[in-house]
Amino acid sequence: MATTAAEDEQAGNRGEVRRPALSPSRASDFKQCPLLYRFRAVDRLPEVPTKAQLRGTLVHSVLERLFALPGPERLPARARELLAPAWSQLSDQRPEWAELFAGEGEEQVRSWLSSAEKLLDSYFALEDPRRLEPEACELHVEIELGSGVLLRGYVDRLDVAPTGEIRVVDYKTGAAPREIGEAKAMFQMKFYAVVLWRLRGIVPRQLKLMYLTDGQSLAYTPDEPELRRFERTLEAIWEAILRAGRTGDFRPNPGRLCDWCAHQARCPSFGGTPPPYPGWPEPDAGDETPLDRAD
Template sequence: MESSSEGVGGAAGVEGGDVEESARVEVAGSEAVAAVGAGAILPEGAEGVVLPGPVGAVVAGAAGSVAVAPSSLSPSRAGDFMQCPLLYRFRVIDRLPEKPSAAATRGTLVHAVLERLFDAPAVERTAPRAKALIPGQWDRLRRTRPEVVELFADDPDGVRMAGWLAEAEALVERWFTLEDPTRLEPAERELFVEAELESGLRLRGIIDRVDVAPTGEVRIVDYKTGKAPRAEYADGALFQMKFYALVVWRLKNVVPRRLQLVYLGSGDVLTYDPVLADLERVERKLLALWEAIRLATETGEWRPRPTKLCGWCDHQAHCPEFGGTPPPYPLPVRAAASGDVEQGRMGPD
């Protein structure tokens, strides 16, 4: 298994991996991707186009869109609920529109470039070749997600877009200082994975890269275009990776040897070697989280949780914390029964 330089440091960035994942997964349905060990193929245009939230949260019908209860959980949406249950509702139940983000879109573009670079023979995986992929992948992104064109609607001369693309180039170039793609042969790239736990909860997501050593050891790699978090926030950053490790374990009965976060914004690599007890703790936490989501879905009680992140939220007009009113709840509700799980309460990580 190829290793890269390790370390953690730098300032915590506003841009989050979950944001990047949401934007990237929206276009995943345009590619045929396989689930690890499950043999499941997600064909072009299939349900992968709605992977950012639990699949089936909105079903198009003859009379318009009809909301249905969430049926699965991804790292992004788990993070949404832990951050703010009302945000989860807005994204998953109500499917309120959100403006495209320059940071998240840049992350999607960089991920696409790094994925496509491995199509080339090892000796041709150079920084100039990677940067040369950016225009074509940007054109593809604009075709598959036309809304991103809005990012530069007020930039008729293309000055801001040129600067934005230059920032993407810098991130791609920095990756070559952290890993050597000529010595890597990923087993999987942009891999859609899904596993159903004994409880019936379905976990799903997309793993940026899976490396398998000749000895069979598995490394899960995720690219982040933001900066590495401070050391005290490292556990939160690893939640997504432990989520993926849990899915791989449940699918293949193999605990990944290493989890690796590559922060292109700061040039850091954060690694963690999980053990079975880690994955069991994450599973317990997700089951408690899902029970809280189930209760909120049935009662319609989605409590806002104000934090400094509220300033970045697109849904202030609908949030009671900002004087807004949520849209009418589109699902049947019932009164909370005595003894129900307290909403938002989760088990230990």
Template sequence: MAAPDGVASGAVRAAVPPVSLSPSRAGDFMQCPLLYRFRVIDRLPEKPSEAATRGTLVHAVLERLFDAPAAERTPPRAKALIPGQWDRLRESRPELVELFADDADGERLARWLSEAERLVERWFTLEDPSRLEPAERELFVEAELASGLRLRGIIDRVDVAPTGEVRIVDYKTGKAPRPEYAEGALFQMKFYALVVWRLKKVVPRRLQLVYLGSGDVLTYDPVPADLERIERKLHALWEAIRLATETGDWRPRPTKLCGWCDHRAHCPEFGGTPPPYPLPLAPAAPPVQGRMGAD
């Protein structure tokens, strides 16, 4: 799970230049630089979604299940955790009340919770938690590269074999991507692997994406050359973010994902106007004057 840096919450915070990069925010910039600005610079509020909130709930259940002894990590035990974790989630994020505000009879909420149960049950067909003892769960990691770029994120699960080999595991409540899109799906995992490599001087043996929506498991075994490539990519991304931050030039990048965006009212592609830029702009460089020729 990526670190929620820069995403607006109910509280209004003063705008500050970005100081770190997480997989989710890197993904935002690659998808649409203006979306990155709205989330990280302007911190515009976003409505909670049923799908994302269900994902948060399922992650919480799978994390808490490992508190139980191995023999008690069963589907009934996991499903029994759902109501309590849902209550805790609503207490920590009051804005979630609006998700089912118009659901007077509770039918939509019941269907939503049933889908969460199905996702949790499917996990048991993909992994056996009675045979797993994670070294870390919901692990916050942060590393500063030699360039000064700070990378951060939250890893769902870290497994360490008796031989010392590290496996990074991430749960996805959606469906696995088609093979031609697998590289994009692995970006987040390679990001985490790079952070672990720079922190621990160990290249993770395996990266594993567990797709609960479709019942698929995607694995990848990285090598240092992979992580060096992702490091170069992140440096290029950060340089583009730095330039946009200084100039205020955040270009929209229209795609089919625009239909899901909360910020169309502020987007020029949909006739909107972004809010006034809240950060100081770097002074424009003076034009370079060439020398006049003798003739």
């Protein structure tokens, strides 16, 4: 099943109950640190976003709006014009995001918006959107594998050639260590490749990562045997999550990314104590947030 982000949000607003599912961000969390997965997916502890994360979310929103325009209008100046209204809408939807700028003057906010402009300029240096007609942007995809594992996620952009070949495009604006961030990003892209392969019966021709901070692209071509192996990896991750969910045994796994973790104060590896285990969440522990998609 594939829906737009707006359609999926409407379903959530109607209170529709969905089965627990595995998303690329939550699967990556569990691989990195089972306790981090628990904090985010089970306890659902709040995390204060950074301005860099908000900037990434804003840039994703602008690029989605840009591709909604007629091709000839997709110009750098037009993209810059979309920044302020896009931020106004995002901050209205999530007032707590705007609170990060409380006490700051207009100059600081303009400087932050200017840093988002630089990411957009970097995007235009990588490709010309006037020459592209994506099938979808911010596409929600969902598939149940033969094993019963439900996969769910959002694709930044899906390009489909007249010949039927599929390209999956993902924009990266974060600043995680390159080797770690690249590995997590490729895990995410293979996740989408498996979902689209099972939905459409076509192995994506290309997985393309666009790094807007440094103006570089990374393209990868998967094949069917590789996706079969990766599908088994996802099934194994979900089984491990369910085992931990039954017992509450989500163990910390200290590593280099602990410096970026918002939950060190609750982590035993740093002298903290997790809250009491609340039990496996219902109805769903697999959703990604806009901040996840802006990594």
